[in-house]
Amino acid sequence: MTTPVQSPVQLDAVRKTYGSGPSAVEALGGVSITFPAGSFTAVMGPSGSGKSTLLHCAAGLDTPTSGRVTLVGTDLAGKDETALTELRRQHVAFVFQSFNLMPALTVEQNVNLPTLLAGREPDQAWVNQVINRVGLTERVHHRPAELSGGQQQRVAIARALATRPSVVFADEPTGALDTNTALEVLTLMRELVSAGQTIVMVTHDPVAASFADSVLFLVDGQIVNQLNSPGVEQVAATLAHLGEQAKAKRARGQR
Ligand SMILES: Nc1ncnc2c1ncn2[C@@H]1O[C@H](COP(=O)(O)OP(=O)(O)OP(=O)(O)O)[C@@H](O)[C@H]1O
Numbered sequence: 001m002t003t004p005v006q007s008p009v010q011l012d013a014v015r016k017t018y019g020s021g022p023s024a025v026e027a028l029g030g031v032s033i034t035f036p037a038g039s040f041t042a043v044m045g046p047s048g049s050g051k052s053t054l055l056h057c058a059a060g061l062d063t064p065t066s067g068r069v070t071l072v073g074t075d076l077a078g079k080d081e082t083a084l085t086e087l088r089r090q091h092v093a094f095v096f097q098s099f100n101l102m103p104a105l106t107v108e109q110n111v112n113l114p115t116l117l118a119g120r121e122p123d124q125a126w127v128n129q130v131i132n133r134v135g136l137t138e139r140v141h142h143r144p145a146e147l148s149g150g151q152q153q154r155v156a157i158a159r160a161l162a163t164r165p166s167v168v169f170a171d172e173p174t175g176a177l178d179t180n181t182a183l184e185v186l187t188l189m190r191e192l193v194s195a196g197q198t199i200v201m202v203t204h205d206p207v208a209a210s211f212a213d214s215v216l217f218l219v220d221g222q223i224v225n226q227l228n229s230p231g232v233e234q235v236a237a238t239l240a241h242l243g244e245q246a247k248a249k250r251a252r253g254q255r
């Protein structure tokens with residue numbers, strides 16, 4: 001579905017500190033990770049552990065305090081906002097927990113919006129293919145309010161794919177969905193990866209994470225563990241273990 005590159009996103013010792021002085025918060029404490037083309041990675045960790053910050057830095061939406069982010073072979077350091085916007089438009093797309101669809105627009109118009117905003121003409125054959133891919137061909141002229149939550153998230157995924165991104169970043173894409181609808185969306189994401197798409201997904205749900213090829217665990221801005229093709233129980237057990245560790249650390253008076 002995308003032009004193959006070996007690793008669309010690479011982070012080297014990425015550190016991100018918000019604020020300065022005594023109120024400074026270190027959201028990422030030197031993260032190094034490569035997301036290979038055609039891979040599905042889940043990112044897990046407690047609230048505030050830096051998951052969203054990792055996605056934002058990886059996508060060039062946020063600038064690291066230090067370290068290097070390489071997006072489809074381009075080092076983001078020193079790029080101005082115009083260059084970053086252009087790179088993002090060409091190579092990355094986001095899916096959020098809230099679907100962020102435009103209520104007044106139809107499914108098809110929502111899917112076409114990022115292309116139009118980029119000043120390009122939608123490729124109708126590709127748009128049809130993408131809408132078909134997410135199973136919404138019968139619904140192209142419907143508006144978001146006429147769709148179920150799962151269908152709305154599938155529109156958001158189709159919109160993400162419309163610009164043929166190298167990588168799709170998803171921040172809790174199933175967070176607002178019931179179990180069955182979430183499974184439907186995860187199955188779709190799994191199929192997209194099988195077709196060559198690269199996906200990085202933040203999730204709190206061990207079931208969602210078990211759909212990924214690899215699961216990263218973040219604690220206090222550091223990758224503390226990585227599991228490959230884990231089962232639900234293994235993910236849940238790892239999370240529980242990290243929770244215990246964090247509790248013990250707090251009891252010792254550390255952060
Ligand atoms: N714009 C910002 N300004 C100041 N601090 C921020 C900002 N964005 C994030 N932080 C802080 O950085 C840390 C990491 O935040 P981040 O949003 O990455 O966490 P998260 O793992 O995505 O959490 P959640 O699971 O709650 O979404 C937190 O302590 C947060 O308060």
Ligand SMILES: [Mg+2]
Nearest residue numbers: 051052053171
């Ligand atoms: Mg977050």
